[in-house]
Amino acid sequence: MTEAIRRATFEPVIEVWPGPIEVGVRVAALITDLVAATPHAAIGLPTGSTPGPTYAALRAVAASRAVDFSGLTVFLLDEYVGLAAENPQSYRSTIRREVTNDLGIAADRVFGPAGDASDPEEACQRYEEQIAAAGGIALQLLGIGRNGHIGFNEPGTAFDMRTHVTELSEDTREDNARFFVCLADVPTHALTQGPATILDAGRIVLIATGAAKASAVARAFVGAVSVDCPASVLRTHPDVRVVVDTAAAAALPDSVPRVVHGAEG
Ligand code: PGA
Numbered sequence: 001m002t003e004a005i006r007r008a009t010f011e012p013v014i015e016v017w018p019g020p021i022e023v024g025v026r027v028a029a030l031i032t033d034l035v036a037a038t039p040h041a042a043i044g045l046p047t048g049s050t051p052g053p054t055y056a057a058l059r060a061v062a063a064s065r066a067v068d069f070s071g072l073t074v075f076l077l078d079e080y081v082g083l084a085a086e087n088p089q090s091y092r093s094t095i096r097r098e099v100t101n102d103l104g105i106a107a108d109r110v111f112g113p114a115g116d117a118s119d120p121e122e123a124c125q126r127y128e129e130q131i132a133a134a135g136g137i138a139l140q141l142l143g144i145g146r147n148g149h150i151g152f153n154e155p156g157t158a159f160d161m162r163t164h165v166t167e168l169s170e171d172t173r174e175d176n177a178r179f180f181v182c183l184a185d186v187p188t189h190a191l192t193q194g195p196a197t198i199l200d201a202g203r204i205v206l207i208a209t210g211a212a213k214a215s216a217v218a219r220a221f222v223g224a225v226s227v228d229c230p231a232s233v234l235r236t237h238p239d240v241r242v243v244v245d246t247a248a249a250a251a252l253p254d255s256v257p258r259v260v261h262g263a264e265g
Contacts, residue, residue, distance in 0.1 A: 009225060012206075012240035014258040016249045020209040022261070023245050024053025027141065027207055030241065031058060032067050034139050034203075039071040042131070044140035044193070045099065046077040046151070047091045050207050051141060052098075059102045069103035073134050075127075076112035077142065077151045078192035081165065084116040089179065091115075113163055113191035124163040124191055131197070140201035144208050147171050148216045148229035152192035159233045161194035195233050203239045206231065208248040217244060218251035 017023045031054075034041055045051070061067050076091050083090040088097075092112040100110050111130050117123035131137060142150050147169065149155065154169045167189055168176075177183040198204065208217050220231035221242065227233075234240045249258065 009235040010238045010240070011257065012221065012234065012242050014221065014242040014244065014249070014252070014256065016258050016260045017243065017245055018262065019245050019247075020050075020053045023207055023209055023243050024051075024055075024057045026261075027051075027054040027205060027243050028057035028061060030205055030243075031139065031141075032061055035067055035069055035072065038138060039068065040073070041071075041138040042073040042075060042134040042136065044075045044077055044137045044198075044201060045095055046141055046143050047094045047098075048143045050143040050209055050213075053209075054141070054207065055099045058099060062103045070105060072103070072105050072109070074100055074105060074110045075131055075134070075137055075193075076110070077140070077198075078190050079112045079115040080187040081115050081120060081189035081191060082187050085112065085114070113193075115191060120165045120189075120191060124165065127163045127191070127193075128197065131200075137201040139203045139205060140198055142198070142204060142206045142231075142234075144206060144213060144216050144220065144231050145172060146175065146212055146216055148219055148231050150195070150198060150206075150231045150234070152190040153195055153198075153230045155228050155230060157195060157227060157230055159195040159199075159227060159236075162197045163191060163193050166190055166192055195230060199233065199237050201237075203241070204234060204237055206234060206240065206242045207244070208242075209245040211247040211250065213244075213248040214251040217242070217248050218253070221256060222253060 085092040113127040114123040173186045219229040225232045
């Protein structure tokens with residue numbers, strides 16, 4: 001059932017870049033700016049294909065030694081149920097391999113909900129406490145699912161939920177099957193920061209690239225703020241930056257303000 005939300009909404013800053021590489025360079029610059037101002041900040045990071053170019057750009061900055069990322073604390077957006085942190089397919093392993101190891105961030109400063117906990121609900125509570133103990137997340141990076149999900153908050157998730165156990169939709173399992181040998185291997189449940197956890201971040205940066213995301217991006221930022229499109233809740237946060245490529249922006253009506261950048265920026 002549609003739950004339209006009536007609360008203050010804000011206009012996010014929407015930046016449109018030519019393609020995924022430019023999006024990645026731009027988002028890496030936003031993160032680098034944060035680190036320059038606040039070297040010991042906590043940031044929230046997602047896995048998935050979309051942030052790949054961002055992480056490549058961050059690794060390049062780290063390799064050049066232009067910025068010291070080692071003071072950061074990292075909080076994962078979500079984690080599969082049933083996978084221990086050490087499992088190569090866990091999101092914690094993935095984020096270490098793709099980002100934090102090369103950024104010089106110690107493994108014990110990379111937090112995620114414990115996918116293999118015997119009591120997942122308790123693990124969710126503990127994760128909320130870890131985020132709070134770090135002083136909250138200064139910048140949360142997000143992708144968006146084709147169905148409008150953020151993290152593993154699938155359509156219908158109440159906006160006041162915090163980190164919780166969720167059952168993955170079939171769409172999401174199929175989308176993620178490419179990271180596994182076969183669909184049957186994709187876990188059925190995950191632990192995810194809830195919409196309320198995500199909204200507590202100081203700044204939110206949502207990235208989307210490719211035509212497959214165009215409809216979800218349009219539903220997130222046009223029309224009702226509704227649990228039918230979880231990303232639409234981002235319009236209730238005062239500091240959201242949406243960094244998309246031309247293909248992902250294609251379904252936004254002309255009435256939606258945006259800043260269009262060329263390849264040179
Ligand atoms: P993707 O996933 O970056 O792999 O497309 C995004 C998401 O589902 O949130």
